Amino acid sequence: MNTTTTATETRVQILGGIEVIGGSVVLVSTPNARVILDFGMRDLNTGLLQTPGGPRRGHELVDLLRAAELPVSPGLYDPAQLASDPQLAASTRANRDARPTAVFLSHAHIDHEGALGFLDPSLPLYASEETTVMLNALRDTGEYRPGHPLAPIAVDTGETIRVGDLTVELIPVDHDIPGACGVLVTAPDGSVVYTGDLNFHRDGGMRSHAFAERIRGVDLLVTETTMLSFDHPPITTRSEAEIEEILAAELTGVPGLVLMSAYPRDAERAQRLIALARTHGRELVWPSRDAALLAAMGVSDVTSWASERAESDSRPLAAGINRVTVAAVAAEPGHYLVQPDGHDAPALADLPIVSGSTVWVHSQGEPLGPFMPDWEVFQLWLQKLGIAVIEAGSTGHALGHDLLAFVEHVAPGCVLPIHGKRPEALTVSMPRVLPRYGDVYLLDGTVVGHELVSVAS
DSSP states (O other): OOOOOOOOEEEEEEEEOSSSOOOOOOEETTTTTEEOOOOOOOSSSSTTTTTTSOOTTTTHHHHHTTTTOOOTTTTTTGGGGGGTTTTHHHHHHTTTOOOOOOEEEEEEOOHHHGGGGGOOTTEEEEEEEEHHHHHHHHHHTTTOSSSOOOOOOEEEEEEEEEEEEEEEEEEOOOOOTTTTTEEEEEEEEEEEOOSOOOOGGGGGGGGHHHHHTTTTTTTTEEOGGGGGGOSSSOOOOOOHHHHHHHHHHHHHHHHEEEEEEETEEEEHHHHHHHHHHHHTTTTEEHHHHHHHHHHTOOOHHHHHHOOSSOOOTOOOOOOTTTEEEEHHHHHHHHGEEEEOOTTGGGGGSSSOTTTTEEEEEBBBSOOOSTTTTHHHHHHHHHHHHHHEEEEEEOOOOOHHHHHHHHHHHHHOEEEEEEESSOOOGGOOOOOOOOOOEEEEEEESSSSSEEEOOOOOO
16 A cells, blocks of 8 residues: 655644544645645543543633643634633634645544533544444434534545545444444655544454554554553453353343443444343343434334433433333332433333342443543442342453554554553554654654644643
């Protein structure tokens, strides 16, 4: 994939995602064009805006820039959202970039798309068809997004988008969300690939393996390194079949109610779990927030609570969604599998829990883990009610050995590791450059400049 060098020098900057899991932002530019790959947010569990405070609603962009939680990159942000800070607003207007610019989203996880609503709304946003469906479903079901509403443009598999003298292609990969893609950027003097997030264990990793073949010999590879952050992976790697086997054992072995927490944006798994529950004579009941999203994404046979059930984050439901009352679940608990609201732990006590019998099957649903503010209180309620925890999740990221094998197979001219706490753990045979904020790279990894970028870590 290496091409003959021309007078044009493509430059790459890492604006987010260095030595942290999440917040990925990659800028690829030539003198004639710019493309932005993802514009995510890291978890605000540390720093000036850590929960329970956080940025002020309606003033998020200004607060995040002041707290160095977003890159200071002139000309990217929506001037209207900077109005409360005249200095920031003046800087944005004065430094608008005349080059054609577009944004490409690898997948719809908050750490990759959470800051998109802060960008200048005149910049086109491209994503895969499935990611576009999900972003629209989140908007249409009332999910709060800071900044302006998104208007994603769907890109078909194999389609290329021209931005000035750059050509961009979204290539499917395996992750724990539909529509995940890596991004191939072809420039006059070479090529850049950004992996987004990927793994090689879900459904055999067919998409990710095809992606690896497609990008062999790329000049510069910007890759995620999530699982290299740990000496021992914090979550077990399981296939979808293994996850279903764990849940099936509980659906068979527990005579009464079974609880489960699955990630609602993983529509493929959600559809499988609905079918599995019905195979075992149970109806899977979702909180209305999750049910509305799943139905909007095209998942069938979705069931939620009847309107009289008090929910902390109730959402309107489409006519085709099934409804069930708490009384019906209490009358026949063995006929139901219930996903509790991870942000409303006291509501667990509304359900027909049997201490020592009822189980909670945790399959990457909220609360995700100890790093989330709702985790501790949820665990306390599980203990109080005598609910055992059954782990049935799987990481969405490539394990360390799979990631190293992937990079070696792709054989890029140079690799930049991001989206991980220990990028130095990516030990490979080709040149590797540990990125720094502000450094500007050529496609061979050479640093050719430094620009002010202020991002918290």
